[in-house]
Amino acid sequence: MAERIAVVSGAARGIGAAIARRLASDGMKVGVLDLDEAACADTVSAITAAGGQALALAADVSKEDSVNAAVERLATELGEPTVVVNNAGVLRDNLLFKMSVDDWDTVLGVHLRGAFLLTRATQKYMVEQKWGRIVNMSSTSAQGNRGQVNYSAAKAGMQGFTKTLAFELGKYGVTANAIAPGFIVTDMTAATAARVGVDFDDFQKAAAAQIPVQRVGRPEDIANTASFLVSEGAGFVSGQVIYVAGGPQD
Known part of the structure; x- marks a missing residue:
């Protein structure tokens, strides 16, 4: 994998940062992409300190235009990307009757439009090299979650997006899969706890009690799954949605 170039969106912190670090430890060069280039510094520093190569991208x-410029810069400075992890995401939680059009558009725009734009900008390199890996971040919320009609719709859409990519790009040696995390300790789950007015430690304990493995997830749990899906050994796995949630999902 030393010749592979990856780009991970939303990689300044949380799950994205963990995935970027893991792919670098697997031997890939990594484009660390987020809204603010300066915010990517910690992820890039962690990768370079461990002997890897990374480039911060805003x-x-x-x-x-923003996505296309970032991908062009990555291809020029680090190499042409053939591994894409669409992880960028935001929350704008609210009940339907309170949700604004801006809240709906922002969440769908970052998750779905963002995944579309980044994948479209990079797929040409995969097709040219007859090899590629696409990993899209879905969620157990794709099955529905109170107060998240926008987020649930976006995450369900990511699953359909993934399966269609698998059909379209498979003949070029490109696989596309989705990871659907359950409860993972991140800034986002902390924000959810704050929204419902629950202490975050208590929120985690309550979640763990409902999970068969009796613990909440960590960003590294998702990174480990992403590592497999982008590997050479996962070349016959495509169009799948893998729930990484500590137990079965309906």
Whole structure:
């Protein structure tokens, strides 16, 4: 994998940062993409300190020109990307009757439009090299979650997006899969706890009690799954949605 170039969106912190670090430890060069280039510094530093290569990239994934410019810079400075992890995401939680059009558009724009734009900008390199790996971040919320009609719709859409990519790009040696995390300790789950007015430690304990493995997830749990899906050994796995949630999902 030393010749592979990856780009991970939303990689300044949380799950994205963990995935970027793991792919670098697997031997890939990694484009660390987030809205603010300076915010990517910690992830890039962790990768380079461990002997890897990384490049901080600033892009608003919902903006076509911004995404295209970031991918072009990555291809020029680090190499042509053939591994893409669409992880960028935001929350704008609210009940339907309270949700604004901006809240709906922002969440769908970052998750779905962002995944579309970044994948479209990079797929040409995969097709040219007859090899590629696409990993899209879905969620158990794709099955529905109170107060998240926008987020649930976006995450369900990621699953359909993934399966269609698998059909379209498979003949070029490109696989596309989705990871659907359950409860993972991140800034996002902390924000959810704050929204419902629950102490975050208590929130985690309550979640763990409902999970068969009796613990909450960590960003590294998702990174480990992403590592497999982008590996050479996963070349016959495509169009799948893998729930990484500590137990079965309906």
